[in-house]
Amino acid sequence: MSNETPAGRYRREQEEEHERLDRHWAELLQELRLAQTGTQILFAFLLSIAFTNRFQDADRFTHDVYAITLVASALAAGLFLAPVSFHRIVFQQKMRDRMIPIASKMTSAGLVFLTLATTGGILLAIDVVLDRRWAIITATGVLLWFVFFWYxxxxxxxxxSRNGSDNGDTSGP
Structure with missing residues (x-):
């Protein structure tokens, strides 16, 4: 039998909740570091190819795929950076319990746009070296690969899973 008072138990539970939120925030930030880097490199690559002579002479299909891919890449980058801005605005407002689920949804949406941007980038690159039909087939295969492994x-x-999570903590980001 515990000698802990209700007030002591409440403080311990609050601290445990605070620690859990800190852990979830740290995990989400680590995931964002990885996703942001790749997205920023892809975005920079896409920005640079628009100014090449070969791209200027490309057909409508290439320009359309490029525009969609560039926008998807920009949206992914924006969604991966959004939790940082969100955190700056609500910093020290004791809103981490509300911020983390929203930041998690932003990250998930960013991954959807990153999937589209990567697939579009593959389509653009493969269309240069293979027949367009094979480029579309390859890009579709890459899209299906992402959908399978990421979703x-x-x-x-x-x-x-028996309990819905790997460690019994179902309140993750």
Whole structure:
């Protein structure tokens, strides 16, 4: 039997909640560091190719794919940076419990746009070296690869897991 008072238990539970939120925020930031780097490199590459002579002479299909890919890349970058801005605005307002789920959704949406941007980048690059039909087939294969490994497999594992998470903590980002 514990000698802990209700007030002591409340303080311990609050500290545990604070520690859990800190851990989730740190995990989310680490994920964002990885996603931001790749997205920024892709975005810089896409910005640079628009000014090449070969791209200027490209057909409508290439320009359309490029525009969609560039916008998807910009949206992904914006969504991956949004939690930083969000944190700056609500910093020291004791809103981490509200901020983390929103930042997590921003990150998930950023991954969707990164999937589209990467697929579009592959389509643009492969269209230069292969027949367009093969470029489309290859880009579709890459898209399906992303959908399987980034969405379908984790969703399946989560649904078939006995407790819904790998450590029993279902309140993650």
């Amino acid at each position: 379908a497999l984790p969703t399946w594992i989560r649904k078939t």
